[in-house]
Amino acid sequence: MKISFDLDETLFVNPAEVPIEPELKFPYNMIYKDKLRKGAVELLKEINSSDTELWIYTTSNRSVKYIRNIFKHYGIRIDSIVNAERHEKEAARGRAGFPSKCPSVYRIDLHVDDEKSVYENGIANGFRVYRITNDDAEWTDNIRRELERIKRNYNK
Numbered sequence: 001m002k003i004s005f006d007l008d009e010t011l012f013v014n015p016a017e018v019p020i021e022p023e024l025k026f027p028y029n030m031i032y033k034d035k036l037r038k039g040a041v042e043l044l045k046e047i048n049s050s051d052t053e054l055w056i057y058t059t060s061n062r063s064v065k066y067i068r069n070i071f072k073h074y075g076i077r078i079d080s081i082v083n084a085e086r087h088e089k090e091a092a093r094g095r096a097g098f099p100s101k102c103p104s105v106y107r108i109d110l111h112v113d114d115e116k117s118v119y120e121n122g123i124a125n126g127f128r129v130y131r132i133t134n135d136d137a138e139w140t141d142n143i144r145r146e147l148e149r150i151k152r153n154y155n156k
């Protein structure tokens with residue numbers, strides 16, 4: 001199975017609005033300024049040690065190297081990264097009106113995102129989206145449950 005996470009407002013959050021993980025130690029906190037949503041480290045490590053692939057799917061232009069490394073400093077392995085450039089090259093391919101994200105192109109079973117439009121595109125285009133909000137205190141348990149549910153359906 002594969003799960004993907006959006007970055008902005010999903011895993012990377014504004015600390016004024018959402019509880020966050022402890023910052024990286026100096027000097028890494030100077031290099032990697034994004035703040036991780038509280039609960040991310042435990043959940044993503046758990047996914048790492050399961051048979052589910054951990055993907056990042058973002059429309060931001062952060063480099064693959066930056067994304068891979070910030071998570072590495074938290075002890076998390078990212079299996080694959082779709083950024084704006086890769087999405088355009090492999091998924092959208094210049095087609096007008098193509099969804100901003102299309103996890104089904106990569107056979108991703110569950111995508112986690114804060115954007116309503118991504119959630120709606122999921123319904124319209126047949127990919128599964130867990131929509132996260134700033135006040136979603138149960139997000140890690142909800143996603144664990146969702147993964148279990150998908151896994152059970154696989155085995156039917």
Ligand SMILES: [Mg+2]
Pocket residue numbers: 006007008009010113114115
């Ligand atoms: Mg977002």
